[in-house]
Structures are given as structure tokens and as C-alpha cells.
Amino acid sequence: MAATKDPRPCSIADALALVGEKYSLLVLREVCLGNGRFDQLVRNIGAPRDILATRLRRLVDAGILTKRAYSERPQRFEYRPTRAGLELEPVLVTLMAWGDRHLREDDNRPMVVEHACGNELLPVVVCQACGDAVRHEDLSAHPQAPGWTVAGPTAA
Amino acid sequence: MAATKDPRPCSIADALALVGEKYSLLVLREVCLGNGRFDQLVRNIGAPRDILATRLRRLVDAGILTKRAYSERPQRFEYRPTRAGLELEPVLVTLMAWGDRHLREDDNRPMVVEHACGNELLPVVVCQACGDAVRHEDLSAHPQAPGWTVAGPTAA
DNA sequence: TCCGTGAGTTGGAAAATCAAACCCTCCCCT
DNA sequence: AGGGGAGGGTTTGATTTTCCAACTCACGGA
Structure with missing residues (x-):
């Protein structure tokens, strides 16, 4: 592997x-x-x-x-x-939400997860510092080690 | 596959x-x-x-x-x-953060991602409804379809 | 004309996966 | 004491994937 x-x-x-x-x-x-x-x-x-x-x-x-x-x-x-x-469970629920959104026509989801707050869990990945949902346009990658080159708008 | x-x-x-x-x-x-x-x-x-x-x-x-x-x-x-x-990028950054935390001794991360807010991105998966970080103890699974049985505290 | 680059394809050996059958230990039933 | 599960795997042999190196094809430049 x-x-x-x-x-x-x-x-x-x-x-x-x-x-x-x-x-x-x-x-x-x-x-x-x-x-x-x-x-x-x-x-x-x-x-x-x-x-x-x-x-x-x-x-x-x-x-x-x-x-x-x-x-x-x-x-x-x-x-x-x-x-x-x-x-790793947050990764799983995020992946599940992605699958629900993109791989199924609306609302024949095989499983619904309920959060302790009483609502259905819709997982959102946010920036801990500002609380905003993570969007591609807001990210920039900074390689710390050799072997990396990044192109485009996310360049170091 | x-x-x-x-x-x-x-x-x-x-x-x-x-x-x-x-x-x-x-x-x-x-x-x-x-x-x-x-x-x-x-x-x-x-x-x-x-x-x-x-x-x-x-x-x-x-x-x-x-x-x-x-x-x-x-x-x-x-x-x-x-x-x-x-x-799917949120899945990637969440996985990266997990790897950074569990697979490396502190702070030789190969890449740092910066968020538009100016801080380093520390991704957190939260419940959209209440904003709280997702923790295992707060989740309960509800199968919507046959073929599912869940044991323990997350049972339907 | 010859060389290099980008974007793959091809061929054959090596590794991983699959399905079904098997094994072992215990428990229960009679 | 024998037979029949259940649980938790291992073994075997056939099928698929991966892997790697080499090859192709289309261009462009020197």
C-alpha cells in the first residue's frame, strides 16, 4: 500500500x-x-x-x-x-453529507444523524479562528518542506 | 472495486x-x-x-x-x-488536520493552510444548527432504510 | 533532422482481493 | 457422550489490480 x-x-x-x-x-x-x-x-x-x-x-x-x-x-x-x-468520525460524517448531497436524489438518505442539540446533524467544516465555513477561494496553501510546488491562486 | x-x-x-x-x-x-x-x-x-x-x-x-x-x-x-x-476539499483539510495531530510529532507539518481571515486554518466540523463542534457522544444514528442495525448508545 | 515535452498506452511480472471451505474453542441440548 | 450451533478467525486457489518500464504519438524548437 x-x-x-x-x-x-x-x-x-x-x-x-x-x-x-x-x-x-x-x-x-x-x-x-x-x-x-x-x-x-x-x-x-x-x-x-x-x-x-x-x-x-x-x-x-x-x-x-x-x-x-x-x-x-x-x-x-x-x-x-x-x-x-x-x-476521524468528523471525516466520516462530512463524507456522508457529501454523498447524500451529490450521489442521491433528494431525501432518500440511508441514514440521518441527530445531534445532541435536537436537530439533524448537517456537518459544516469551519475555520476555528473565525468560524466561517471553509470555501476553496478562502484557502491558500503554504508548503513547509521541500518537494512541494503549488500553482495558481493557492501558491505559497 | x-x-x-x-x-x-x-x-x-x-x-x-x-x-x-x-x-x-x-x-x-x-x-x-x-x-x-x-x-x-x-x-x-x-x-x-x-x-x-x-x-x-x-x-x-x-x-x-x-x-x-x-x-x-x-x-x-x-x-x-x-x-x-x-x-470534497473540507474532507481533505479535515483529514490533513487529523494526520498532523496524530501522525507527526508537533510542528513539522508538511503544509500549513491559511484562511482568508488571516489565521492558520484549523478546520473544525460543527453542527450547522447549533454551531457546536461534532463529538461522538453527541451523535445518534437513525437508519432510514432496511439492512441497518445499530448497537449501543447510537441506536435508532 | 534530431531532441524534448506532454499525455498518455501497452505488456508482463508481482501483489492484493475474492469466495468458499475449513478449523478451533467453547456452550447447550439431549 | 454425541451433535449442533456460534464466534472468530485462517487456508486455499482462482481472479483482479497494481506496478514498472518501455513505448507511442503529436507537436515545437534548435
Whole structure:
């Protein structure tokens, strides 16, 4: 999976190296929903069991999931998100909202998420400093390391 | 790439079916930075040229990228994000922030993004209704379709 | 004419995925 | 004591993808 010669140091690439493989983010979805058992994951995700076992090992090694026994004798396990894993949930809900908007005609969404405030969750990515929603035109990229060149209006 | 029997209708899965293949989101990163030419993409992403060609076709077909000629005679092309593509940028910056926080010791980030407000962009995913940052404990999932079962505190 | 650039395509070896079957441990039923 | 689950994986062999290097084609410039 390692992009053998990615010349760009990049946290997006690094993050995707951990969670960008097929099924990994769906595993996280299920685990965040509380469906952390192997057979649940197989059924709900539709992944081959061997692949799923590989992904789970990777995610545990990466510190995104933990494996806990929910029963000794017989030993039975459950995967749960770590804090780092939970912090990927905003990525999931943002991706879900994008899919709802662009991949479906209005309002046959497969799932609605409710926020503690009582409203349906419509996730918006904002700038922490000013609170404004992030729009492409308002961003400019500043590479900190060699290997980067950016063109156009976002140039350093 | 299609998960042949995913029993869960899910916009996260659908979105990942389009942009979840290896390199696709890195293509979007580059294109959002203004580096939309084939050879730039090859160099900056480090992907095999044939795979990249396949990904670009898929992303154009999906309406996430467009292919424009920036020169006739000789014909030279450039890929640019569509509106739908630009709306994935919040996912990218959120993922980048996660990688910066969890995958690097403090402050050798490869790239800093500046927001129009003058501050460094720290993306936060908030609930549009109440403005609060999204935290796992505040969410509850409500499946709208058959095939879903959720366990635990987020149950329907 | 020869070289270089941009934008891919082609061919074959190497790696990852898939589906189905299998295994092991325990528990329950009789 | 035997048989039948369930849970949590591993094994096997066929199918797909990826990977890499080399190649193509169209131009433009020296």
C-alpha cells in the first residue's frame, strides 16, 4: 500500500496510508456505531473475512481501534475506536453529507444523524479562528518542506 | 472495486466507491492546489501513470473533475475540480488536520493552510444548527432504510 | 533532422482481493 | 457422550489490480 515514491510529504497521504485502504473507513463507521464484532463487521460491510482480519490488525496497530474481550470463556472480542479513531468520525460524517448531497436524489438518505442539540446533524467544516465555513477561494496553501510546488491562486 | 454485497445502503460507502480508491483523494489534493497536469500529478503523487489515467477517467466520469485543454496545437490538458470536487476539499483539510495531530510529532507539518481571515486554518466540523463542534457522544444514528442495525448508545 | 515535452498506452511480472471451505474453542441440548 | 450451533478467525486457489518500464504519438524548437 505504501506509495513507494511519493515525493510529497503530506499528512493527507499519511492518513490515507492508514485508513485509505478499501473497507478501513467502513470498519470505522461500524465501530463508531457500536457494531464492533467480527461477524457484524463482515455482514454490515460485506468484506471478505480474511481482508477484514488484515484491516483490523492494521487499525489496531495504528492505534485507531482497540480489541477488547467482551467475554472470557468463551473468548469473544469486540473492536472499539480509540480517541484517535473517534476523531476521524468528523471525516466520516462530512463524507456522508457529501454523498447524500451529490450521489442521491433528494431525501432518500440511508441514514440521518441527530445531534445532541435536537436537530439533524448537517456537518459544516469551519475555520476555528473565525468560524466561517471553509470555501476553496478562502484557502491558500503554504508548503513547509521541500518537494512541494503549488500553482495558481493557492501558491505559497 | 464495488463491494459486491454490501448489505448496507450508505452514503459513506457510495462516496468511497468514487473517491476511495488508492490515489484518488491525492489527485483531488493536487487538483485543488492547481497542479492539474498529468505529469505534475505523476510526480507529485508518485502514482503509476496507467493507474493515474484510470483514476482520472473515473473522477471525470463521476463529475468530480473536468478535463480542459489549456493549449490546442499541441493539445495539452489540465484537470480541474468541479463544484462537487471542491466540496470534497473540507474532507481533505479535515483529514490533513487529523494526520498532523496524530501522525507527526508537533510542528513539522508538511503544509500549513491559511484562511482568508488571516489565521492558520484549523478546520473544525460543527453542527450547522447549533454551531457546536461534532463529538461522538453527541451523535445518534437513525437508519432510514432496511439492512441497518445499530448497537449501543447510537441506536435508532 | 534530431531532441524534448506532454499525455498518455501497452505488456508482463508481482501483489492484493475474492469466495468458499475449513478449523478451533467453547456452550447447550439431549 | 454425541451433535449442533456460534464466534472468530485462517487456508486455499482462482481472479483482479497494481506496478514498472518501455513505448507511442503529436507537436515545437534548435
